[in-house]
Amino acid sequence: xxxxxxxxxxxxxxxxxxxxxxxxxxxxxxxxxxxxxxxxxxxxxxxxxxxxxxxxxxxxxxxxxxxxxxxxxxxxxxxxxxxxxxxxxxxxxxxxxxxxxxxxxxxxxxxxxxxxxxxxxxxxxxxxxxxxxxxxxxxxxxxxxxxxxxxxxxxxxxxxxxxxxxxxxxxxxxxxxxxxxxxxxxxxxxxxxxxxxxxxxxxxxxxxxxxxxxxxxxxxxxxxxxxxxxxxxxxxxxxxxxxxxxxxxxxxxxxxxxxxxxxxxxxxxxxxxxxxxxxxxxxxxxxxxxxxxxxxxxxxxxxxxxxxxxxxxxxxxxxxxxxxxxxxxxxxxxxxxxxxxxxxxxxxxxxxxxxx
Numbered sequence: 001x002x003x004x005x006x007x008x009x010x011x012x013x014x015x016x017x018x019x020x021x022x023x024x025x026x027x028x029x030x031x032x033x034x035x036x037x038x039x040x041x042x043x044x045x046x047x048x049x050x051x052x053x054x055x056x057x058x059x060x061x062x063x064x065x066x067x068x069x070x071x072x073x074x075x076x077x078x079x080x081x082x083x084x085x086x087x088x089x090x091x092x093x094x095x096x097x098x099x100x101x102x103x104x105x106x107x108x109x110x111x112x113x114x115x116x117x118x119x120x121x122x123x124x125x126x127x128x129x130x131x132x133x134x135x136x137x138x139x140x141x142x143x144x145x146x147x148x149x150x151x152x153x154x155x156x157x158x159x160x161x162x163x164x165x166x167x168x169x170x171x172x173x174x175x176x177x178x179x180x181x182x183x184x185x186x187x188x189x190x191x192x193x194x195x196x197x198x199x200x201x202x203x204x205x206x207x208x209x210x211x212x213x214x215x216x217x218x219x220x221x222x223x224x225x226x227x228x229x230x231x232x233x234x235x236x237x238x239x240x241x242x243x244x245x246x247x248x249x250x251x252x253x254x255x256x257x258x259x260x261x262x263x264x265x266x267x268x269x270x271x272x273x274x275x276x277x278x279x280x281x282x283x284x285x286x287x288x289x290x291x292x293x294x295x296x297x298x299x300x301x302x303x304x305x306x307x308x309x310x311x312x313x314x315x316x317x318x319x320x321x322x323x324x325x326x327x328x329x330x331x332x333x334x335x336x337x338x339x340x341x342x343x344x345x346x347x348x349x350x351x352x353x354x355x356x
Contacts, residue, residue, distance in 0.1 A: 002346040003319045004336045007296075009209035013341040014265045017258050020210075027251035034246050037239035038231070039065030039217070043249035046256050047217050050207070056192050058219055062227065064234050067214040067243040069175055069201045070100060075237050076199055076218070077104040079230060080169055081136040088130055088138040088168075090122070092326045094145045109135065112329060113147055119291035120149035124158045131166050138163060141173040142190070143180075146299055146326050146335045148292030150187045160196050170198040175206040175216075176295040178263055181274055187294070190221075197222035197230060204248075208255060209262050215248045270296045270338035277336070280347050287354055299323070300334040302354070309353075310334065318349045 006012060034040060044060040051058040066072040073096075081087065083105030089097040091110035101108045111127035113120045127138070138159060142151040151159070151172075163170055172190035180187065191200040203216025220231050277298055281287050286303040302309060306322040313320055323333025340346065 001317050001319060002340070002342050002349065004340060004343065004346045004350075005319055005321050006337050006340045008211060009266060009339060010212065012269070012339040014209065014262070014269070016210075017261065019258065020255065023251045023254045024213075024247060027247040032246060034249075035239075035242050037064075037235040037242070039063065039244060040246070040249040043215075043252040044217075046253040049253075050256055050259075051189075051191055051219070054189065056189055058191060061231070062220045064218045064220065064231065064238060065244045065249065066203075066216050066218065066238070067245075068205070069173065069203050069216045070096065071241075071243060072199075072201050072203075072216055072218050073097075073100045073171070074104065075234060076137070076171055077101060077106055078237055079233055081106050084134060086132055086135045088127060088135060090139065090141055090144060092144075092147060092323070092328045093141055095325060095327060097139060107134075110327070111138075113144065113149065115147075115290060119293065120144065120147045122151065122155045122159065124155065124162065127159065128162055131162075131168070135166065135168060137169040137171050139171045139173070140190070142187070143176050143292075143294030145176060145295055146297040146321075147290070148181065148295045148297060148299070150293050151190075153188065156188070156190075160194070163196055170196060172198060172200045174200055174202050177202065178207060178259075179267060179270060179296055180294045181271055181292055191219040192221070194221050195223055197226045199230075204255070207263075208259055209266055213248055213255070215244060215252065266296070266339070269341075273338040273340075273343040274298060276344050277338075277347055280344075280351050281354075284351060284354055296338045298336045298338055300336065302332050302334055304332065306332055306334060313350065313353060316349060316353060318346055318353075320350070 044063045047063055048058050048060050086107045086109050087101055088111055089108045091112055098108050109130045111130045112123045114123045140151055190198055198221045200219040204213045205211040220227050288301045290299045292298055310320055310322040321335040
């Protein structure tokens with residue numbers, strides 16, 4: 001069986017530094033408990049340095065730590081909305097938002113990403129049309145999972161203008177932002193200073209490729225008064241849970257210094273697998289690779305029933321996701337992870353099946 005849905009880097013054959021276990025051992029050795037709602041100062045300084053390396057100025061007072069980005073969403077939904085309120089979420093996307101919103105008693109309204117000659121883009125007109133009286137925030141994922149599309153500068157300006165007009169906050173998920181599929185690409189971050197209340201999410205699950213190290217964060221930007229009020233209320237929520245472990249926070253400064261080597265391995269793998277995929281299916285008439293800019297997934301457009309195809313491939317020992325899993329609005333998509341070591345062999349099986 002070849003699993004082309006694999007999304008856990010720790011199961012994809014990468015070489016992780018031995019120092020990780022040493023760091024975690026030292027951090028947990030004191031058996032101390034240092035509860036702080038926003039996160040330990042040294043952990044927040046380490047995240048501040050992570051953004052400084054990207055040329056983005058973030059103060060430690062603008063950071064709040066959580067155990068996961070899912071928890072970060074939960075905190076933000078509690079902060080921004082009351083039961084019955086609505087959130088604007090992208091479609092297609094990872095099947096998460098409806099569940100997280102439902103746990104808070106909230107509704108979701110989807111806005112489409114549309115595919116054109118240059119790739120995927122936010123349909124800003126349809127986004128505007130989806131905004132209702134009880135809408136409270138727009139969720140953006142950049143790069144999106146699974147389309148791999150970044151929010152472009154003009155899209156961001158249009159969405160921010162719309163948010164100001166309608167009094168909405170922005171929640172920007174940038175967990176995959178370190179993984180561009182063009183090694184020379186540079187993308188802006190929503191964590192940069194802005195005059196709109198904006199919450200940017202990231203964490204170690206993708207930054208270090210270590211999902212078992214449960215630590216993520218929120219960067220709060222916007223007008224000073226709104227930002228301070230939002231942070232004060234978030235600290236009350238976070239203090240109620242105190243979910244982030246002390247050892248991982250104490251080890252974070254050393255752990256983040258290891259990210260370059262880990263990200264280099266992952267980046268080389270996903271770009272190499274994407275290049276192989278492009279070359280192998282280039283001459284196939286019934287399949288097309290859609291443009292992807294970041295993250296570690298690829299989307300194929302196929303000219304047949306996606307569920308039937310996924311089941312047929314499964315019988316041949318190849319596991320892929322049909323597009324409906326990611327809420328594509330039309331039929332005929334397959335989603336492949338670019339992480340697996342045996343990705344080329346899986347693509348060979350796929351290609352041979354498609355020419356039968």
